[in-house]
Amino acid sequence: xxxxxxxxxxxxxxxxxxxxxxxxxxxxxxxxxxxxxxxxxxxxxxxxxxxxxxxxxxxxxxxxxxxxxxxxxxxxxxxxxxxxxxxxxxxxxxxxxxxxxxxxx
Amino acid sequence: xxxxxxxxxxxxxxxxxxxxxxxxxxxxxxxxxxxxxxxxxxxxxxxxxxxxxxxxxxxxxxxxxxxxxxxxxxxxxxxxxxxxxxxxxxxxxxxxxxxxxxxxxxxxxxxxxxxxxxxxxxxxxxxxxxxxxxxxxxxxxxxxxxxxxxxxxxxxxxxxxxxxxxxxxxxxxxxxxxxxxxxxxxxxxxxxxx
Numbered sequence: 386x387x388x389x390x391x392x393x394x395x396x397x398x399x400x401x402x403x404x405x406x407x408x409x410x411x412x413x414x415x416x417x418x419x420x421x422x423x424x425x426x427x428x429x430x431x432x433x434x435x436x437x438x439x440x441x442x443x444x445x446x447x448x449x450x451x452x453x454x455x456x457x458x459x460x461x462x463x464x465x466x467x468x469x470x471x472x473x474x475x476x477x478x479x480x481x482x483x484x485x486x487x488x489x490x
Numbered sequence: 491x492x493x494x495x496x497x498x499x500x501x502x503x504x505x506x507x508x509x510x511x512x513x514x515x516x517x518x519x520x521x522x523x524x525x526x527x528x529x530x531x532x533x534x535x536x537x538x539x540x541x542x543x544x545x546x547x548x549x550x551x552x553x554x555x556x557x558x559x560x561x562x563x564x565x566x567x568x569x570x571x572x573x574x575x576x577x578x579x580x581x582x583x584x585x586x587x588x589x590x591x592x593x594x595x596x597x598x599x600x601x602x603x604x605x606x607x608x609x610x611x612x613x614x615x616x617x618x619x620x621x622x623x624x625x626x627x628x629x630x631x632x633x634x635x636x637x638x639x640x641x642x643x644x645x646x647x648x649x650x651x652x653x654x655x656x657x658x659x660x661x662x663x664x665x666x667x668x669x670x671x672x673x674x675x676x677x678x679x680x681x682x683x684x
Contacts, residue, residue, distance in 0.1 A: 387496045390604030392537065395500045397594030399507055399530075401587035406511035409583035411576075414516055414562060418523045421554065422507055425530055425546070436537040437606040441621040442614025443640075444538060446649040452542050453646065454654075456549050457661050461668035463554050467561045468675040474565050 392433035399426035413470055413480045417463075424459045428452045491536045491608065499536065502529035516562045524555040538613065541643040615640060624652060 399422060406419030435448030470480065477484050506526035513519040527550040534543035598604045619626075619635035625648045626632055634641035650658055 386607050386609065387491055387493055388605055388607040390598040390601075391496065391500075392533070393598050393604060394591075394595055395503065395533070397598075398504055398591055399526075401590045401594075402504065402507045402511055404590065405583035405587035407583075408586060409580045410511070411579075412516060412567070414558065414565075414567065415510070415513075415519050418510055418519060418558065421550070422510065422523065422526065425527065425550065428542070428546075429530060429533060432534055432537050432539045432542055436539065436608075437603075437611050439611055439613070442618035443622070443645065444613070446645050447653075449539055449542055449646050450649050450654055452539075453545065453650065454657065454661055456542075456545055458664065460549055460554060461665050463557060464672050465668050465675070467557055468672040471561060471564065472675050480565065480567055 389433055389437045393430055396426045396429040396433065399423075399429065411482050413473070413482055416482065417466055417470070421459065421463065424455060428455055431455075496533075496536065499529050499532045502526075503533065516567050517559065520555060520558045520562060523558070524551045527551040527555070538640060539642065540640075541646050613640065 403419040403421075403423035403426060406422070407416050410416050410419065431448050431452050435445045435452075438445045438448070440446075473485065474480055503526055506522040506529065509522040510519050510526060513522060527546060531543045531546040531551065534540075534546055615635050615638050619632050622631065622635070625645065628644070628648065631641050631644050631648065634644070
């Protein structure tokens with residue numbers, strides 16, 4: 386029997402994987418992929434709650450609208466973030482997070 | 491949904507997610523992420539969210555991953571070879587992740603809402619046909635519900651344009667700003683060029 390709890394645990398594990406990647410990896414592009422994974426994990430939790438919170442016998446479509454907005458914002462974020470990475474690569478010739486220390490003072 | 495299928499999809503999603511985090515070659519990381527998103531889209535489909543599942547495939551596994559692969563190709567990034575690993579970030583990352591998962595499992599196992607499943611909260615499609623409020627003005631939605639099919643995309647569209655019309659326009663503006671920002675960021679400044 387698959388319950389809401391199963392989906393929430395899968396979502397939490399995917400989020401934790403992404404978080405571990407963001408903390409541990411040093412390649413900016415892979416850090417960025419892990420960020421996308423975390424956003425998708427949050428979407429899975431939202432869709433799970435939407436399915437099991439019935440409104441008049443139908444899934445709660447407010448949550449799915451929120452997922453729609455999240456996906457849109459994530460797509461815009463990827464475009465801007467990758468443009469920043471390209472601009473960074475042009476000046477530093479590197480995609481290592483430790484090569485960017487200008488704000489450290 | 492059969493439990494075996496759920497576990498298979500969860501394994502695909504988490505396994506490829508793990509490969510993204512541990513892979514050394516950025517290209518294989520990006521392809522693993524695409525596979526992870528396909529598994530996630532299948533999980534969305536299993537939750538009766540057909541529209542979101544299709545959007546996940548189109549936007550994430552399609553557009554976003556192509557963008558990632560394109561940038562990896564453009565920057566010509568080699569795999570990290572022979573670099574010594576620094577253990578402090580890896581240990582702290584694993585520690586934070588394990589703590590988070592344990593916390594989530596504790597919360598989920600002690601809450602009553604987590605016991606909801608598709609057998610004790612089934613969709614009531616034909617009964618809901620008369621109770622959908624203003625969406626009842628659209629005969630296509632009511633007809634689908636009376637036939638016992640879930641008009642998923644139609645109901646999301648109705649919710650978006652009925653309740654969140656303004657928010658939708660703000661998101662459209664955000665996409666415009668993002669497009670302009672990308673063009674400005676990737677434009678070479680002629681004055682500083684050698």
